[in-house]
Amino acid sequence: MAEIREARVPDIGGYSDVPVIELLVAVGDxxxxxxxLATLESDKATMEVPAPFAGVIRELKIKVGDTVSEGAVVALIEVAGEGVGAPAKTEPAAPAPMPGHKSGAKPEPEPEPKPEPRSEPKAEAAAGPAQARPAAAGEARTPPVAFGAESILPGEVPYASPAVRxxxxxxxxxxxxxxxxxxxxxxxxxDVQAxxxxxxxGAARPAAAAGGGGLDLLPWPKVDFARFGEIETRPLSRIKKISGANLARNWAMIPHVTQHDEADITEMEAFRKRLGEENKDTKITPLVFLIKAAVAALRKFPQFNASLDESGENLVLKKYFHIGIAVDTPDGLVVPVIRDCDRKGLLELSTELGEISKKxxxxxxxxxxxxxxxxxxxxxxxxGGTAFTPIVNAPEVAILGxxxxxxxxxxxxKEFVPRLMLPLxxxxxxxxxxxxxxxxxxxxLAQVLGDLRRLLL
Known part of the structure; x- marks a missing residue:
């Protein structure tokens, strides 16, 4: 006998109010x-909501432009037993969507805005590019934000959630x-990003600029490009818009320096080709050797495997080795993370790198x-290229190009010999x-890439 079941938004990493940018099915499919079933787009990536079981779409509870959170109902699916697919196990009740979202479930009426208390509540995990907790009382903030008497009075406190703060x-x-x-x-x-x-x-001037701090920049030049010839206006993708703001912040707030070097990878490349011939089902790229070499270097120089805390006064040293890999996609640059690279071999890393790049x-x-x-x-x-200056991906403290x-x-x-050199x-x-x-x-790093036996030390 047919059964109507709900398809809900699965765990999306603690994010809430994620926009729906595309519906992948229609009623009757x-x-x-x-x-x-649908495509969501967070600040960092786009993701699909999968169907938890097979069946026929009887009703869609969302539309393009809605925002959803974990547990929101996406669609009602008629599961027809053996004819369509074995029913999945009964799922535990998902958390209710945030009040005011547009997931299709009847939202609770949003309360009228009320002045917030003088002290800030505990912040939930930030949905921005870096996870952080609010500074404790008396703790230094980086960068400091000055508040006058007017800004801390209850009637003047900005109306924003803890995560936005x-x-x-x-x-x-x-x-x-x-x-x-x-x-x-x-x-x-x-609104903060805008x-x-x-x-x-240069369209707005930060308040700190009046006192000599902040970014007191000249206005961005306004040019009517059509005066000089034919033009086409093309909107940036959401990922490029978000990453652009993050990159601008990182470049402006982190004092960047770039160190250049070269690694002799002649023997490494010969070994890689032999390994590829022996494992034809796995694509082995030089990148997996770089991952293993980077792990070895991070072990030897632990200050590179670290992050500054939000006060800017303490260094958080990490005992794990998760490596982010920049992947070029049609919508912009994304950086998926391969976890526990110190525990994985070259073949396992090659397989995982191929899978995560495809995703x-x-x-x-x-x-x-x-x-x-x-x-x-x-x-x-x-x-191509001989060298470049990659921008540090905050809250990390270094990036390898x-x-x-x-x-x-x-x-x-004794003589000059041809060697395959890799620019770092x-x-x-x-x-x-x-x-x-x-x-x-x-x-x-160059020594390890030049002699992979060092990875055994």
Whole structure:
């Protein structure tokens, strides 16, 4: 006998109010288990909501433009037993959606905005690019946000959720300068991002600039490009918009320095090709060797496997080795994270790298697969170039850029011999890492890539 069951939004890494950007099915469609029902787009990636069981779509509870949270009902699916697919086990009740969301369930009426208490409530996990907790009383903040008497009176406190307050604090934004677009003037993340963009473009001036601090920039030049010839206006993807704001913040707030070096990978490349011939079902790229070498270097220089805390006064040293890999997709750059790289061999890393890169290009990465990185690698070797300056992916303190390898004559003490040399570009946060340590790091990395036996030490 047919049964109508609910398909709900699964665990999406603690994110809430994630926009629905695409519906992948219509009423009457027959779907298989794990088939995509809708596409969501968070701040970091797009992801699909899979069908938890096979059946026929009888009703869609969401539409494009709605926002949903974990547990929200996406669709009603008629499960026809053996004819369509074995019914899945009864799922535990999912948490109720946030009040005011547009998931199709009857939302609770949103309360009228009320002044918030003088002290800030405990912040929930920020939905921004970096996870952080609010600073405790008396704790230094980085960057500091000045508050006058007017801004801390109950009637003047900006109307924003704890998560938005944490997000604004990470960007150094005074919420009293931000105009909220939500109901009752509520400030959302998009309002904070719009304010940062306006400051970067010169359209708005931060309050700190009047006192000599902040970014006191000239206005962005306004040009009528159509005067000079034919033009086309093309909107940026959501991922590029979000990543653009993050990159601008990282570049402006982190004192970047880039150390360049070269690694002799002649023997490594010969070994890689032999390994590929022996394992034809697995694509083995130079990137997996870089991951293992990076882990060895992070072990030897633990200050690179670290992050500054929100006070800017303590260094959090990590005992795990999760490596972020920059992946170029049609919608923009994303950085999925491969976890526990110290416990995996070259073949296992090759398989996982291929799978996660495919998911990134097919927009199937979840937020959990984009978080927790210790150190990032950006490889342009398949495209070209001799060197570049990658931007540190906060809250990490360093990132490795790799360009195209080339044959070069290298003096061995007696004669010049052809060697395959790989350019390395290490950008680092100079607040945490000194130039001498960066030079030692890249030098050791080159030694490991030049002689893989060092990985056994």
């Amino acid at each position: 027959t779907v298989a288990k794990d088939q995509g 944490v997000f604004a604090r990470e960007l150094g934004v005074d919420l009293s300068q931000v105009r909220g677009s939500g109901r009752g003037g509520r400030i959302g993340k998009e 304010y940062v963009k306006s400051v970067m473009s 990134a290009r097919e927009k199937k990465l979840g937020p959990a697969e984009m978080s927790g990185g210790c150190f990032s690698i950006s490889s342009l070797g398949g495209i 790799v360009s195209r390898s080339s044959m070069k004559p290298v003096w061995n003490g 570009s290490l950008s680092y946060d100079h607040r945490v890492i000194d130039g001498a340590d960066a030079a030692r790091f890249t030098s050791y």
